Amino acid sequence: MATTYETRKDVPKEEKWDLTDLYESEDDWQKDLDDALTIANELQEYDGNINDGSSLLAYLKKQETLKYKLQHVFAYAMFLSDIDTRDSHAQQLQAKASQAAVKVNEATAFFMPYLLSLEEDTLKKYLQEETELDYFKDHLWKSFRYKPYVLSKEKEELLSQLGETLSAPADTYNMLNNADIQFGNVTDEDGSKVQMTRGMYAKRIEDEDRDVRKEAYFAYYKPYVELNNTIATNLAAEIKTNVTLAKIRGHDSALRESLFDDNVPTDVYDNLLASAKANVQPLHDYTAWRKEELGVTELRQYDLNVPLVPDMKVDISYDEAYDTMLKALAPLGEEYIAVLREFREQRYIDVRETPGKKSGAYNMGVYGVHPFVLLNHHDDLNSQFTLVHEMGHAMHSYFSSKHQPQITANYRIFVAEVASTVNEVLLIQYLLKETTDSKMRKYLLNHFIEQFKGTFFTQVMFADFEKQAHERAEAEKPLDANSLNELYESLFRTYHGPTLVFNDEVKYGWSRIPHFYRAFYVYQYATGFVSAIHIAMRILDGDEETLKNYMNFLRSGSEDFPLELLKKTGVDLTTAEPIENAMKMFSETVEEFKKA
Structure with missing residues (x-):
């Protein structure tokens, strides 16, 4: 099809x-x-x-x-x-x-x-x-x-x-980053020089040809280097606004004010950063292994995105992907699977890419009706993972709307990624169990490692940057281009390890992150990810109590604060256990990948 x-x-x-x-x-x-x-x-x-x-x-x-x-x-x-x-x-x-x-x-x-x-x-x-x-x-x-x-x-x-006026730094960055940024030139297929776009960069930074990656990397960072002082002044204004407003309202820090709505103590945030740093060695090992696999003398930042296993061109029809999802998620029980079948039959999903259709994928639950899922599905492995991810959100919306009154039917962002990531973990464990192709197995392991790196370590690094930048402002220390560059470069070294040889552009990485204009938001990707791993692996181990509690979690909407809802599933983010369990899984996956 x-x-x-x-x-x-x-x-x-x-x-x-x-x-x-x-x-x-x-x-x-x-x-x-x-x-x-x-x-x-x-x-x-x-x-x-x-x-x-x-x-x-x-x-x-x-x-x-x-x-x-x-x-x-x-x-x-x-x-x-x-x-x-x-x-x-x-x-x-x-x-x-x-x-x-x-x-x-x-x-x-x-x-x-x-x-x-x-x-x-x-x-x-x-x-x-x-x-x-x-x-x-x-x-x-x-x-x-x-x-x-x-x-x-x-x-x-x-x-x-x-x-x-107070939202001016975010508005300014949005216009600058989306409308005014002019990337450098790259060489097209005909040998001509053309201006690079974000879409081109996303493909070229994963290209097997190192020269293509290198050229794309420098072209991408060119405007951020040139506008370093301007963007730094803008972000400093955003951070100082956050600090000032928190102080005016009587909060003891901008971090505390940001976590107040979800009733999350700052200890949870601090514990996340500390636990990640204490368990960062497997990521350093993976970075070192990447250098060996690529066979390069020096590993550079433009080498971090190229797949270590060439893309598996596997044709997977939509119906086949859906049926595989039903098998992979079977551990979640008969009710879950029955509802999931209904989603396809009742046309809750808009599947195919067509001219003019919004790109990407999302779920939107509409109370009193049902969830609506938008996809741009291609018959490949990435689309299969996207399908499973979005259906996790959709099932969360479905069960919460069915079991909660309107006032508590919507779940909070803090827990939003739990249901989608539980599904992804169950899918990848199912595929690893079922595949007999050694190359496919290695590809799947690499996929999970990269997902873990992007959703956990990178987001924790961003969260660390945000916290330290705000603390500098609260201590009335300078917050300029040099201090932001030095902070980001230091954190990049901490998380990626000694194998990586730095280009000067690395230190400008903070200036391309729009999430920094939504203070203390990104840490929730990491907490959601480790929570999902904690839950999914226990369900796969046959823990009936965890399964029952997880299904109750899906039905709970926002009837309680996020930490309390997660505690009922057995995930206590006020302790290091969920993070350390996830780190152990990451370490084991890296070791298995190296041997594959």
Whole structure:
């Protein structure tokens, strides 16, 4: 079967979304949009008029109805646009949905400052007056945690007015990195010099020809070297803003403020960094082995991405990939597999690449309907892993929506990658068990090692950089191009080991990372990854208690804070055990790979 099609009409019906699950017609969509705007206007009338349990309940019920309708409206418009980004009508619907979201935010902006202005006894009184408020009670108290860190009404309004100004460093970097960056030139197939693009770089940095990799590497870093002072000044402004806002609100550090929402103690963050550094030797061994495998005199940064096992050109049809997934995930139980079969049969997945379709892959759960998964599936091994990954997210969305009320159905980002990575670990262990091809086995081991390196070690290195950069700002130490370059280069040496011979460009690596404009976010990739390994390997060992607890985790949405939800599966991130277990697995995989 073809993997790309000239038009969407050519794609088999069973491999396309059925968006009538959301709305039978655009008229139905428009009705929900109109209703949402009407409710938003009604909610605005509550500003200054919530003074007892009854009015608080009325406001919260209307707000939940609004969220339900607006999510459906936004999802439908987004899905239509994503299946063909050239569709101007779909873009118009998406613009309408976005405009409605802005109006809703404006209409409800008063509520959080109002809630946090209440005395604790007053909120308790309202909760006693209306028993129906029990449904919202946990949500209200979780919001109330912010009370010690809320400023006076006048100061909050002032900060709100400064919102656009405070986000300027992130906006500036986004424009610079996506619109203005001009990469250097590389040689094309005809021997002509052409300007490199990000897409070209992603392919060329993995090319078997070292000269191609080297040329791409220097062309890619050229603008970051040239703009080093500008980007450093911009990131320093972002970091200092984070530090200043945390101090204004009464937090003892920017890190503590960032972790507050998930109720994660800073010890978890510090423990992650310390445990990774204490167990970094297997990564150093792998880097040294890479040098041997490539047969180079000096291992350089442009040698770190080329596959050590040439790409396995294996044809795997979508149906075959799906059936393999069902077998690989069988340890998760009959209910899980039955639901997974239903996803394919009920057209919850938009499978094929077509002209204009949004690139990449994602899952979006729509409460009251079902998850929608977008793929750009090619009949190969990478697509098989992407399928398994996204279906992990989708199953998490499905079970949480089925077992949770709307208010707690969405899971937090902290735990989002657990379900997807559990699936990936189960798939790779299944494929390693089933394959009889020695080259394929080596390829799979290398795939897992590289995934581990990228999702764990690289993200921990980024997290380390963020923490130390913010600590420098908090100590009022210089935060300029030289200090950021030195910090990043030092960390790169720490994590990659002595085998690597550094080009000067290595130290500029921090300047190409957009995640640094979303402070203390990336560490969650690493914690999610080690949590998933901990869970998956116990399930494969036949641990029925872990399986039962994991399925309960998938049903839990955000009914509790992330660390508590993970503890119920047997993963305690306040200890080093999950990280050390993952490190042991990584070390064993590296040793097996070297012998393969």
